[in-house]
Amino acid sequence: MDPALNSGDTAWMLISTALVMLMTVPGVALFYGGLTKRVNVLNTMFMSLIAFSITSIIWVLYGYQFAFGTDMLGGIIGNPANLLFNGIGVDQMATLAPTIPETVYIAFQMTFAAITIALISGAVVERMKFSSWLVFILAWVSLVYVPIAHWVWGGGWLAQLGALDFAGGTVVHINSGVAALALVLLLGKRKEVKLLPHNLGYSVIGAALLWFGWFGFNAGSALTAGGLAGSAFIVTNTAAAAAMISWVIIDYIKTGKPTLLGAISGAVAGLVAITPAAGFVTLQAAVIIGLVTSAVSYFAISFLKSKLGYDDALDVFGIHGMSGLWGALATGLFAAPFINELGTGAFYGNPGQIVTQIIAVAAVAAYSFVVTLLIGKIIDIIIGLRVEDREEIEGLDITQHEESGYRI
């Protein structure tokens, strides 16, 4: 491609960046905020809000440079040639997206890092110290997100291996889901483990904003405003719709009644599952990916969670981890070369792609799990991860922030 600025592409990427920002705040903040107890609503929303600002600073100072700098150390990390934003000119074109300015590419990628860490908060709400969360954001984005982004997207070893992840099934969803699982294993169960949403209306608005923002997330990952972006856009919507319908059907079969929380959980699971595949698969494959993913996440939440006994408060592992896993594998199955020449899946004559996908999933999951455990353990030893029992019962809004969500 000719490295010349294309104003259409640039305009689309600026919009996409803003759309992905909307996914974190208010999307995730409202989605999670509505699902928690009323005494924790502010703390829950604050976790997403502060995740966005801390990640924004990390990203421009050094995060982007390590993640997307020229590959070094055999695919492990990027060369941080432009630390503190030095040497990144206003008119410089992005290496990995040659028709848009590098500044736009940096901003777009920044919003991905921010939502990934914000997603983790859903697992640990109602019991994690806010101060520990701040330290965790700093450490996790630097030590987990940045290297994994380099491996998969920045020209690192998984990219060299041919792993396919269009918009973040592995980098964002498996990564955040597995990290969430590691963190809740350290934190332990809440005193009151029920999922009794205090305001499902917030969650519906949050889920709808996530869906809306996801068009920027997935169609934006085409990095150009063209046919591929359009294809990613329509498969994203299709998979989300199919997954919502599938979850509602499962609800009908299991309990006899459709639930709204089930419907929006299904939609999010569908959006997660199509994310790695969005720029590689056909519309028909998107329907299958969407229909299947609800069953995968439903199984994880209703069976695996109680069987294994971990307290993933808002089912981050169940939805993002498990649907991300299915999406990554489905990409290896359904990637169609006539949609995107960069990906050929097992059904189009390249069974090896599924092996590559498994390697990528396993490597990212293992690295994310182990390093998150280490980070969490160190924070626990130094400042403690969990609030006191009294604070947990009273609610984190008052005890962590001296504020209250509702004053009637």
Added chain:
Amino acid sequence: MKKIVAIIRPNKLDEVKDALEEIGCHGVTVTEVKGRGRQLGITESYRGSDYRIDMLPKTRLEIVVQDENLEEVVTAIVETAQTGDIGDGKIFISPVEEVVRIRTGERGDKAV
């Protein structure tokens, strides 16, 4: 004088209020409360898990009436708040020793 405390379904409040007004009973204090009866609440389902909700939102009315109006008021409440399903609520009646209207200092039946 008697005090009537009625625990009713929140969605029946407007109907009960209108019925009371029709029989000339205007004074009422309303509180939003939570509670449970013999059936021990209801079951709600979130993401495939069932949870028993044993404290349900209810509306509590407090009305003080003269003895001769008691039956009429109780009947009005029962007739309008009744659905026939579990959870319609209860009415508690107790004697009132004295009533004082703060504005005028009147006491007894005149102050009701």
